[in-house]
Amino acid sequence: MTSTLQRSAGGASAVRGPVRRLSAWLHRHAGVRLAALLTAPLLWLVVAYLGSLAVLLVSALWTVNGFTGAVVHQPTLDNFRTILSDEVYRAVTLRSVGVAAAVTAIDALIALPMAFYMAKVARPRYRRWLVVAILTPLWASYLVKAYAWRVLLANGGPVDWLLGGPGNGPGYGLTATVLVLAYLWLPYMILPIYAGLERLPDSLLEASGDLGARAGRTLRAVVLPVIVPSVIAGSIFTFSLSLGDYITVQIVGGKTQLIGNLVYANIGAANNLPFAAALATIPVLIMVIYLVAVRRSGALEEL
Amino acid sequence: MPAGPATPAVALHGLRKSFGTVEAVAGVDLEIADGEFFAMLGPSGSGKTTVLRMIAGFESPTAGTVLLGGRDVTRLAPFERDVNTVFQDYALFPHMSVRQNVEYGLRVRKVGRAERRRRADEALRSVRLEGLGDRRPAALSGGQRQRVALARALVIRPKVLLLDEPLGALDLKLREQMQVELKALQREVGITFVFVTHDQEEALTMSDRVAVFDEGRIAQVGTPAEVYERPASPFVAGFVGTSNLLTGAAARDLLGRDGTFSVRPEKIRLDGPPAGDGETAATGRVAEVVYAGPTTRFVVDLDAGARLVVAQQNLATSSADVAALRGTPVRLAWRTEHAVPVPDPVPPTQLSKESAHAYR
Structure with a gap:
């Protein structure tokens, strides 16, 4: 046949x-x-x-000959031992995770109402334009945006002026780093939440109101639980992008150092590629732990 | 079934709703009595769902008032109204179990845990879903989800239950079964049911009264028998049942009267004994034969110049027999009173209908 x-x-x-x-x-x-x-x-x-x-x-398992600077191809855990025992690396790791977490939290707080407006309040024909408006900053170079913030945050610059005079703004430092990173990665948080909310049928919101719930309760009991996976999906972007960043912090971070700066310094000035590789495994490891943790939430299906 | 002395459960006065330049609801006046099973029937885009959404409070009217139990609720939010809705897509909360869904309205009303549980179980029992309380909505079939939506709305004992195409997503067998169940449930709880449907059979079989919607207005309100047997306009005659209209010369020739008349297909006898006293006779030729299991529908071109559909029960015939009838001359007969005069729509209505068309 x-x-x-x-x-x-x-x-x-x-x-x-x-x-x-x-x-x-x-x-x-x-x-x-x-x-x-x-x-x-x-x-x-x-x-x-x-x-x-x-x-x-x-x-990461190799080392560098301290005298000649040549890479020694002999597997050893020395690099990791240094990272774990030295106070500096622990502090920088914690600081980096803290910055990434703060950036993620700020982005989530800003993105939730914005995405809700885009998906549920704005008229359908404006939605497209709002999405374009969210995406437009991504067309501009990362460096240009970071330097723009350097100007904004300069001593006596616009941010100082807005807050009442020189020295009133955050200046360069950890706060500025968090602020600029939150600005840079915001679209990556808005878009998944927007997509999640758009898939949330309007009838669910109406049903909640119909059953007697006011707006606050509807938000808490219906909207938030349904879009948690979308928020987590967005947080994977903002968290990992913040964790690996080293340019923004150089431009607006003052003396602040994050993991990325240490990796960069070891590749360049210190000429210790194996140690840089060992340092680079820290964010990889943190992200793996984070991904395993969120896998259970179903967020990975939202990506 | 007029409201009588009691206050109507739902009263709409001069209700209008425009979306931009489109007038979805163009002036609706309606009273629905307490305890009534009321159907809003019409083609899609006729404004019936918009009216339902204005009763629920999801849309606010451009003009007119909505009264529930005599109270003006036109400007109130959905959560301030004593009505509940069963949504077309059921709108079950996907992250909650069936029981949590049913308990939601009680939880919002701060009913205690034990009482909540008892009433939710009772509601689930009344829709025959006991034992499924711990499932997620995604693990249920369409018919079961529909029942959960019903239980969720009924558990807070609203004065009026609104149902938006409640059976639209179910297959035919389940739909017929749910029609019977809904009717029984309504009798049991005694709540006013207002349901929207585009299925004329559903409206006729389930409801005490039917409002037929056309172009944002009510074309006719009445009991199913009134609407079916005495359609108030050619539109109603065509939408509720098969349009079998005799007009102009055909009406004059056959009935001896001027005007538009409707004859339902099942009232017409095909090739039976000759027309007797009080019967109208006509001759024609079979243009088309449609075999539909229990019945056969004959499309007959009358010699008088109209086209009528005749439905015959297949008492002794089979599809092979009836197909051979195509093109043969036939005699028709029906009781004269079954040719019902259909009033033509009032001219101003038609004018505004045309202007509504022009906007689309």
């Missing part, structure tokens, strides 16, 4: 030319089709992405 069908299909396609014949042949060979589709992206994923991660982990 099958062979008859194939023969007749082949006979028909022979008339129609080689492209059709190839399509017909591929149609019957699902495995080949799949291979043709996935080979390139799989190569990219395995070689470029996982491969570089593996190199990072392996090189």
Whole structure:
């Protein structure tokens, strides 16, 4: 039966030319089709992405000869021992996690009402424009935006002036870093929440009001629980982007150091690539822990 | 079933609603009696759902008033009104269990835990869902979700229950079963039910009274029998049942009268004994035969110049027999009183209808 069908299909396609014949042949060979589709992206994923991660982990086990500066290809846990025992690295790690958490919390607080307005209050034809408005800052260079904030936050700059005079603003430092990072990553929080709210049927809000709930209760009992996964999805972006950042903190952070700065310093000035690799595993590890923790919430399906 | 001396459960006066330039509801006056099972029937876009949403408080009217039990609630929020809604998509909270969904309205009203639990279980029992309280809505079938939505609305004992196309998402068998159940439930709880549907059969079988909507207005209000047997306009005749209209020359020839008349398909006899006393006879040719299991529908082109649909029960015929009738001449007969005069719509109504069309 099958062979008859194939023969007749082949006979028909022979008339129609080689492209059709190839399509017909591929149609019957699902495995080949799949291979043709996935080979390139799989190569990219395995070689470029996982491969570089593996190199990072392996090189973290190497050391540098203190005298010659040459890399010693001998596996040892010395780098990790230093990181765990030295007070400085613990402080910087905690500070980095604190900054990432603060940025995430600020973004969530700003994004929730904004996304709610976009998805549920604004008229449908304005929604598109609001999404564009949220995305527009992403078209501008990261550096330009960071330097713009440097100008804004300068001593006697616009922010100082708004708050009543020189020295009244936050100036450069940890606060400025959190502020600018929160500004930079805000779209990454708004968009998942907006998508989550847009999928939330209006009838759920109406049903809650219909059953006697006021706006506050509806928000607490219906909206928030339903969009928790969206907030977590957004937090994965804001948290990981903040955790890896080292440019903003250089521009507006004053003397503040985050993990990224230490990695950068070890690659450049200190010329200790293995130690930089060891330091870089800290944010990777934190993100893995974070992802495992949020996996249970179903947030990963929201991405 | 007029309201009598008691205050109507729902009263609408001069209700209007415009969305931009489109007038979705163009002046509706209606009184629904306490304890009535009331249907709002109409094609999509006829304004029936908008009227329901204005009763619930989800839309505020452009003009007119909404009274519930004699109280003007036009400007009140949904949570201030003693009505509850069963939504077309059921609107069950996905993150709550069935019982939590049903308890939601009680929890909002600060009913104690034990009392809440007791009443929720009772409500679930009344819709035959006992034992499913711990499931999530996603784990239920469409029919079960519909019952949860019913229980959730009924547990707070509203004065009026609004149902927006409550059976629209169910398959035919389940729909027929739920029609019977809804009717029984309404009799049991004694609450006024107002439901919106585009299914004329559903409206006729379930309700005490029907309002037929057309272009944002009510074309006719009456009992199912009134609406079906004595349609107030050609639109009602066509929307509730099959449109079988005799007008102009055909009406003059066959009935000896001027005007528009409606004859329901099942009232017409095909090739039976010749027309007797008090009966009207007509001749024609079968243009189309549609076999539909229990009945066969014949489309007959009358020699007098109209086209009528005739429904015949398949007492002794089968599909093979009836198909052969296509193109053959036939004699029709019906009792003269079954040709019901249908008033033409009043000219001003038609004018504003046309202007409403022009806006779309």
